[in-house]
Amino acid sequence: MGTMMGLVKAERAPGAVLKEVPIPVCGPDEVLVRVKATSICGTDLHIYKWDAWAESTVLTPNVFGHEFAGIVEEVGRDVTNVKLGEHVSAEGHIVCGVCKACRTGNAHVCPNTRSFGITAPGCFAEYAVVKATNVIHNRADMPFEIGCLQDPLGNAVQTVLSGDIVGKSVAVIGVGPIGLMAVAVAKASGAGQVIAADVNPYRLQLAERMGADRTVNSASQPLSAALMEATGGEGVEVVLEMSGHPDAIRGGFEAAAPAGRVSLLGIPTREVSLDLSRHIIFKGLHIEGITGRRMYQTWYQLKGLLDQKRIDLRPLITHTFTLDRYEEAFALMASGQCGKVIFIHDPVPGTGLKEEAIDYGQLELA
Structure with a gap:
């Protein structure tokens, strides 16, 4: 079918290479998408740096990247839910559909999951192939650079809404891009005081x-003292842990209010010791482990928030690049001096890209 340019994890070592690769073949139950915009996830940075997690998880050689928005270019012969020309994104977890988790409404923790852009070909390329069952339809007026943020937004939405939130004090610990989204989602969902904690002033x-x-x-x-002070000594009713840092995790549990909720999305790179008696058991805490997005409840929730403009993700987009500038983009991500970093794959007038979004590349924070 021809070739395309793709950002490939070619070797099991740091870095990546932009090279010519075959355009993926669209199977009978799949769709081929012309990718218009993608965004860099923290997971992509792990893959780029090639840390211990990447070594144990990622398949190579492979086009990576999993957050995208684009336009359907080809539809497999058995596909009935997607049409040519539709604007789409996709759920990145490719699940079996027949295991107990899948059949009881918990497909997001299917033990047979393949992951788009991690253990299956991804989207840092001109085209991507996705299962039709995983397609998420986008409104035609949604800018592509907002559409590609829905996958990480789903992480934030599942984390925030994994328990009661209305009127409650909320601490978001670790305000990387997903933590920043969680701040907006908590506010939109009727939270009380929302406290953001991090070590990065930007x-x-x-x-x-x-x-x-x-x-x-x-x-x-x-951290724990600051959160207790911010809540008048009562403790935080909802702790959303997004950093994965052992000290931050411990601080969150220490500052959690009795009968509070702690939802854990951040991934520690090593074991974390906790005082289970004092900070969990005798407090009667509710703990939620968060991975991915609930399929597909979370997607409908985030669509409701986005489409009705309950949240605005535009301030989150601080820098845009073309794919050939990937080295700059990943260096910026590693520095932490950014919000969400976007690759514009086709910056041609009339593609639906909003000029004000492209201008975000000039954003500077004091």
């Missing part, structure tokens, strides 16, 4: 833009 300023009522720099003050 990201804390972004958290204020996304609606945080209070910020805590845990590099300059102990």
